[in-house]
Every structure is written in structure tokens, then in C-alpha cells.
Amino acid sequence: MKKDELEHFNGKDGAKAYVSYKGRVYDVTDSRLWKNGKHVNKHGAGMDLTEAMESAPHGVEVLERFENIDALDGFRVQKDQVRGKKEIIKKLYRIFHPHPMLIHFPMGLLVFTVIMQALFLYTRKASFELSAFYSLVTAVVFTFPTIFSGMVSWWVNYELAVNKIFIYKISFSFILLVMGIIEISVRFFLPDISSVAGWGGILFNFMIFANIPVLAVVGFHGGKLSWG
Incomplete structure (x- = not known):
């Protein structure tokens, strides 16, 4: 799946809610914490969450409970940069x-x-x-x-x-x-x-x-x- 295709699955207006992490795309549509494609009013569906997960209070095991439906094309891990x-x-x-x-x-x-x-x-x-x-x-x-x-x-x-x-x-x-x-x-x-x-x-x-x-x-x- 390409990144621009992932953006269409934002959980809004009846669309499914997909997120990606380290090149893996997960379907979080049925999660109560992703209602209408929003998670704790900070993260939106249809996005790559690789960097965001680094500071999350939970690990990737939370995403692994959901179905891995595809791989994200052109994924590349970005190095952390300490800013401020x-x-x-x-x-x-x-x-x-x-x-x-x-x-x-x-x-x-x-x-x-x-x-x-x-x-x-x-x-x-x-x-x-x-x-x-x-x-x-x-x-x-x-x-x-x-x-x-x-x-x-x-x-x-x-x-x-x-x-x-x-x-x-x-x-x-x-x-x-x-x-x-x-x-x-x-x-x-x-x-x-x-x-x-x-x-x-x-x-x-x-x-x-x-x-x-x-x-x-x-x-x-x-x-x-x-x-x-």
C-alpha cells in the first residue's frame, strides 16, 4: 500500500481506519480508542505512527492485536533527532x-x-x-x-x-x-x-x-x- 492510499483510510465518513508502524499496516477500525479515526485527540488514522509510537506509554503489542492487512511501500526508519x-x-x-x-x-x-x-x-x-x-x-x-x-x-x-x-x-x-x-x-x-x-x-x-x-x-x- 502506498502512503497516499493509506491516507484515504482515515476513519471519517464511514471509511475504515488504518495506521502503519514500521512498514506494517493495521486495521484499527473496530477499536474504541480509534473512534472516527482519532486516538486520544492527538493521532489520526491514515498515518504512519512509527515515530509517535516511540514515545507512547504502550508498545507495539497493542497494534499487534489488530489485523495486519498490508505493507507500506517505501517505508524507511528515520533516526531520532533530539530537538529542544x-x-x-x-x-x-x-x-x-x-x-x-x-x-x-x-x-x-x-x-x-x-x-x-x-x-x-x-x-x-x-x-x-x-x-x-x-x-x-x-x-x-x-x-x-x-x-x-x-x-x-x-x-x-x-x-x-x-x-x-x-x-x-x-x-x-x-x-x-x-x-x-x-x-x-x-x-x-x-x-x-x-x-x-x-x-x-x-x-x-x-x-x-x-x-x-x-x-x-x-x-x-x-x-x-x-x-x-
Whole structure:
């Protein structure tokens, strides 16, 4: 397939959506992330994505899930040229992948927090409640660099494109952070709040367990970015 032929398959007005990567043409028409031939309001169908994939948060395995329908004529890999501060950041990001690396810490720690809190409520052993508190503090501390690295990733990889996935992911990340700060503050000033009878204790424990569904929303939309 020639490059000018590929451009006709842009996903608009009922046309199929094709993209190419390193000389291979893929049909992404049925992907929800390529609706109307647009991907995260940045990439368009009918184009070669070889250079764009170099800074993507996912690898070629995402494209390989789709049918390889043709080869792109005259394909030639172009060498990277570092131009300006953003290109340097892109290169560093591709080497270290800070957001995928950092995000697993607060996620795992928050799940551990909920498990420890549940064990405390079941056994009434103070060691479980203390473990939950320490785990929560550590999770919130890690949430700050995690959100920052996520914002850098949004800028570097998606040009700050706005769609529902990013809106949900960013909004619920900050909701999770605010919840964690409130929970730590309440527990710090009211050390026995977890075992207090009445609405105060019920509300505090509810907030601790509510971390899981909020975290699930963040993780789900992060997964949609990587896997479609």
C-alpha cells in the first residue's frame, strides 16, 4: 500500500481506519480508542505512527492485536533527532518510564491499607490498625510523585489532549489524594477513630474502604490508555 492510499483510510465518513508502524499496516477500525479515526485527540488514522509510537506509554503489542492487512511501500526508519527540551524529556521518559513504575506503589499500598483495616475491624487487634495507618501514609506520600509523573506523561505522550479517559483518570487521582490526606489528618488528631462507635467511626471506616472503588476508576482508565 502506498502512503497516499493509506491516507484515504482515515476513519471519517464511514471509511475504515488504518495506521502503519514500521512498514506494517493495521486495521484499527473496530477499536474504541480509534473512534472516527482519532486516538486520544492527538493521532489520526491514515498515518504512519512509527515515530509517535516511540514515545507512547504502550508498545507495539497493542497494534499487534489488530489485523495486519498490508505493507507500506517505501517505508524507511528515520533516526531520532533530539530537538529542544521536550525531546530530551521524551527520551528520558522512554528510558525510565516513571509513571508506570511509580503508580504501582500507592495502588498496592492502598489495597494493603484496606486489608489491614478490615482485619482490625474483625479481630480488634491494634497492630492491624497501626499497619493500616502507616501504609496509608506511605501511599499518600507516593501519590504526589505519581500524579506529577502522570501529568508529565500526559504532556509528553499526548500533548495534553483532553478526552473522557484523561478527565476521569486525572479527576479521580486528585480525589484519591484528597481522600488520603483527610483520612491521615483525622487519624492523626483522633487516634482511636477506627474503633469509635457512632457516625464518626462509621464515616472514617467508610472512607478507608472507599479508596478501592476510586482506585479502581483510576486503574481502569489507565488500562484503557494502554490496552484499548
